[in-house]
Amino acid sequence: MARTGSALFLLFQIAALCGLFWLCNQIVALTHLPIPASVIGLAILALLLLLRIVPEKAVVAASSWLLGDLLLFFIPPVVSVIKNWVMLREDGGVLVTTLIVGTALVLTGTAWVVDRVFTLEKHLHKRHLRGQADV
Amino acid sequence: MSDTLLAALSLAATLGFYYLTKTAYKHRKNILLAPLLAAPLGIIALILVLHIPLEDYYLYTHFLVMMLGPATIAFAVPIYQERRVILRYPLTLTIGVGTGLILGLFSSWLLVRIFPMPEALASGMLVRSVSMPFAMEAVTAFGGVPDITAMLVIMTGITGMALSEPIFKFAGIRTSLAKGIALGAASHGAGTAKARELGREEGVIASLTMIFTGVAMVLCAPLFSQLLN
16 A cells, blocks of 8 residues: 555656656747756756755655666667667777777866865865854 | 557567666676666667567657656756755865866867767767766757767766776875766766765765766857857
């Protein structure tokens, strides 16, 4: 009984998020905003949660399911690899090289910069705390 | 077999292969069982053996892809849950997201010029380092093809996961924030999974970075496409 109840609650939550997505699509269609509906929906839901208009427990089950099984929604586009097989065979070497070099650059560069900024921000925190202690 | 029957079979096979590989991967952490590798391979085999036309395959399974919209909205929940982490490190997160985004775009842009490749691959490359729902949205600004982009995004995720540990060791990266942000910015979902293996804080930071980098990419894509062309 409790299981059916929570399954229904989950379905209801997912339907609510789909409804919000539909609403945001209407907003985009009407206003011609250059922002995708999904990102507008994200901002609206985050605001509703922060302003405590929507309680966390009203969306947490749907959110966990949608994000926990996010990979499921990618499978159909990946299957279409067969459509582009010839191109991939021809450019496979270049593709893999680019991916490895590019990803290595992003990983190294970002980690290096963040390491330095973090040390600075931690330092600022400490000074801030010390400043408060003085008062 | 009729088209609707093949379409229904395709949807059932997609769900079946996904949950099967997901359960198998949980028990045996073998990359060959990873849902993003094993499930599409199984489905492709089925399509080839049964000669399922691709239109029939997508007839119902495209509803799964449509769930990427509500899934993007669902990212609001982890942002809300981890708001204290955001308030604690606003500077580090902002600079990390900005650096990751610009390095991702610029490195791809440069590499595509060094190694010429077809236009569809080149524009997919530009958005490859952000999470799938955002990448699919952003690539339209660069005139790319969603399914090729999907594949590049996944390959980037796996590459980042594999490269991260040797790179952190080589570059002498020790702080959990730097590791989490780099993984989230360079290889989105797969990177976040890797970050969770490294520690709880790394995982939270990586998922926040992944979301913010994705949002920033989508918002900036129209501007970048004008700059780069």
